[in-house]
Amino acid sequence: MEHDRRGPALPAARGPVSAAVAGYLRGAGPPPRVEDVAGARAYGDDLQLALYLCYELHYRGFADTDRDHEWDPDLLRVRAAMEQRFLAALYADTPGHTGLDDALAELLVEPVRGTGVSHYLRDEGELWQLREYAAQRSLYHLKEADPHAWVLPRLWGRAKAAMAAVEFDEYGGGRAERVHARLFADLMHDLGLDTTYGRYLDAASAEALATVNLMSLFGLHRELRGALVGHFAAVEITSSPGSRRLAEAMRRTGAGPAAEFFYDEHVEADAVHEQVVRHEVIAGLLEEEPQLAADVTFGIDATGHLEDRFGGRLLADWRAGRSSLRVPLDAQTEHIARIS
Amino acid sequence: MPNVPSEAPRGDRRSGPPRRVTMQRCGPILVDGPVEVELEDGTTVRSDRFRVALCTCRRSRRWPWCDTSHRERV
Structure with missing residues (x-):
């Protein structure tokens, strides 16, 4: 054993x-x-x-x-x-859109008065809230792009080539210091968080865990490859505007240069990725397997549903003046200080 | 014109396949990277990505790169 x-x-x-x-x-x-x-x-x-x-x-x-x-x-x-x-x-919970075109069209429209977590953090987020947000998101970002790599053997042709190209970019284009998971660790360092993989698992809410479990679920089942592609599309399409708001939140609170850079990088990178995912990954997949359109739509809708639940939970906690974490960050940080 | 071996010196792009540029009416221009862009003031900016999205709506706050500001706002 x-x-x-x-x-x-x-x-x-x-x-x-x-x-x-x-x-x-x-x-x-x-x-x-x-x-x-x-x-x-x-x-x-x-x-x-x-x-x-x-x-x-x-x-x-x-x-x-x-x-x-x-x-x-x-x-x-x-x-x-x-x-x-x-x-x-x-x-x-996702009766969802009538078709993939509807689902994509909705993602491609920016609300003038958004009410999501990134809007809140940009407008009135405090440093402690940014730290909580980063701690919960670290469960994904410290393995950013990993769940999506599992779909590669299940794709073919245009979809495979494009998906691999986007993943290569996520993995820093061959440069370790540019791997997105590494950039997120740098952000965490700026925020005074422990960058150890899995450190904040105890602190994360069920809603945060569900967003990561969704990717693993879609990634590990070939049967759900269409949903994985839909999930990836939803994340990449919504990332640029959301990342811009989070970059502004980091700047306004003086979180630090690496914290700003992580989101600035995603504004630019994901403006490209979303084009490639729509025009090549989704289009390529449906060219080969048109019957998967409903699964791609489901992937988009399920992602939106769980992201809304996560965001709703964060905002409900913060507006009530309480922490969104199950274990306070300071207790964890003190614990780290003791053992190191 | 037939595609024949060129006598152009190596590194001359005219000898290779033409670079493909993807245009959209409502969206950025997509070019295979790396790309170097010369700006009006004579400075250059560079992107090493496998593909580069160049802003055409002129609303980008990260101009000349696309930041999705072209999207419809409702």
């Missing part, structure tokens, strides 16, 4: 399913049972954390867990049950 020495520590459980998954990974309990999944809410903390733990085994894993768990049939069985719950909820 090979154990991973590196990787983040397993987080605290948030209910019976995540407790069972974490216990099993630690070698301290029996495999989680499929029956237990039925009692967990689809978007709730327990199911989303348990699912996150299962998916993370395909990225970097956790310290002191058995490496063989990545392909453990018992774990895959319970993961499939959780995925079914998650997907069923997403299908039910």
Whole structure:
């Protein structure tokens, strides 16, 4: 039995399913049972954390867990049950657009008076809120573009070539210091956050976990390749204007040059990426497999739905004057100061 | 004109395939990178991306690069 020495520590459980998954990974309990999944809410903390733990085994894993768990049939069985719950909820909650053209057209229109998180952070965000936002987003940005790399073997021709080109740009065009995940670590450093991979898993809300689980779900299933492409399109199309607002928020609060640069870079990069994704990845995919148009639309709608939930949760917490995190940042930072 | 081996010196773009530029009525010009753009004041800016989006609506705050400011606002 090979154990991973590196990787983040397993987080605290948030209910019976995540407790069972974490216990099993630690070698301290029996495999989680499929029956237990039925009692967990689809978007709730327990199911989303348990699912996150299962998916993370395909990225970097956790310290002191058995490496063989990545392909453990018992774990895959319970993961499939959780995925079914998650997907069923997403299908039910995204009656969505009548067609792909409608879905794309809506993304390509900029609201004059937007009410999203990036508008809030630009106009009145304080440094502590930017730090919370970055801590929660770090679960994705420290593995930025990784979930999308899984789609490459499932694409062909124009779609594959274009997707690989965009991913190459995400990975810094061959330069380690320009890899977007690295640029985000630099942003975190400016904000006084710990850049260790997985550090803020305990702090992240269920809504934040769900946005990352969605990408892993779409990325790991060939069947959902159309949805993955839709997800990628939604992120890239909405990124430029959103990144501009976040860059302004970083400038206004004096967050630091790397914090500004991360979002400035995304304004420019994603203005190109969204063109390539629409004209080449989506168009190329549908040329080969026109029957996937509905899946691409679903991917777009599911992304919007979960991003809205995440944004809504952040704004509700902040407007009520409370932290959006499950574990205060300062408590984590003090903990880090003690151990380092 | 038939495509015949050229005697032009190496590095002369006229000897290779023409560079493709993608134009849209409502959107940036797309050019394969890297691209060097000479600005009115004689300075040059450079982008090393595999593809570069050049602003045509003149609303970009990162001009000459596209920042999606051409999008319809409602």
